[in-house]
Every structure is written in structure tokens, then in C-alpha cells.
Amino acid sequence: GENVEQHPSTLSVQEGDSAVIKCTYSDSASNYFPWYKQELGKRPQLIIDIRSNVGEKKDQRIAVTLNKTAKHFSLHITETQPEDSAVYFCASPGVTSGTYKYIFGTGTRLKVLA
């Protein structure tokens, strides 16, 4: 079946450095790739997403890049701040029986060290 692999599982960076999280998907029909941020005890929040017709999207300090040929997409956070510390999930809508369902990655725990 469809799956989404996410790496790394944990990531520690110094404040001000960049962080990169990568996801690989299996369903070539996937055409929407969101990233969620989940702080401890809170709900996942959509932080950025990309459609399959573009290769990169930026929103201030965060960006997402997509490589459809290689079937992977990445989250880039620049100038990291302590408040960026959270668990980040990627997701990809797999296609099943003519409809789609979201498959989430296993998550990346990001720690930004002050």
C-alpha cells in the first residue's frame, strides 16, 4: 500500500541555524503535500503546503520543495527560533479506489537550542 517515510526522527539545531526534514512518498498520483506542526498536547497545525504543479513554495522562514521525479518533498526552516521546537509531520494523500486518504509520516521532533 501507499506509505510516507519521514527523516530524521529527531533533529537538534542551534538557534539561528537551518533545519531540513525530508519525506518520501510512494503514490505517484499524489498531488498535494502539506506539512503540519504539532506542539506538545496540541492539535496539528498546517504550516505550509504545496501542489504538484510547483516545485517550491516559501512563507517567511519556512519553505517546501517538491521533487516529483524522485517522489520526495522537504520542509526547510531558516533562522530557527526556540518556538520552532515541536514535532513536524508531512502527509500525502494516497489514492485508493478512486478517492484519496491522507497518510502521515512518522514525525520529526525538532529541538532548537538557545
Add this chain to the structure above:
Amino acid sequence: EAGVAQSPRYKIIEKRQSVAFWCNPISGHATLYWYQQILGQGPKLLIQFQNNGVVDDSQLPKDRFSAERLKGVDSTLKIQPAKLEDSAVYLCASSLAVGAVRTLSSYEQYFGPGTRLTVT
């Protein structure tokens, strides 16, 4: 704009008891999802509705879990009887998308605050 509402926020039950969760999606959202999130893991889709029909329930343990969305708006998820391994956060989410493949419909999912279930 009002977000996705869920209740209760917390529930503690003993194994073999039953429990029900309620979700009210964002107004106008056709698609509703129930996820189970075990501590330290990503959300796992249990069931997906499009309006009042089930789109996918392949990962729903149907011997103990049931869900309905009778009028195509709010939804309930029930567990009967509960097991220890059901301890998790149950997240409800909604989106505008109507589930068709390769459409330009909005795919963005919005999550509710979740219900933290503890089974003892």
C-alpha cells in the same frame, strides 16, 4: 471563523467499557476524518466521510469501533468495548475537498483539539 469542535476533551474509562466522541466540522466542509494518534506517532486515519457516506474505513477496527455522520455534518465515533491499546488522542479533522482524484478542490485539513482517551 469557527474551527473544528470536539468533545469531550478528556476521558478516562476502564477496559471493556464503552465511550463516544463527538465532532462538529467547519461549516461547509464536506469531508470529515477521524484519526487515532498514539503517543509519539503520527495520526492514523480511522475513517473518512464525504458528506454522510464513508469514503474509507479500511483501518477502523470494526469489531469494536463504529462511526456515523448521519446528516452529513457532525459525527460520532464510538468504541465498545475499549481495550488498553485504545489509549490515544482521537483527532477529528475536516476539509472542503470532495474526494475526487486530481481535482482542484481544496485539500487543506483543519484539526480539532482532540479527545485524549485513557483506558485503565
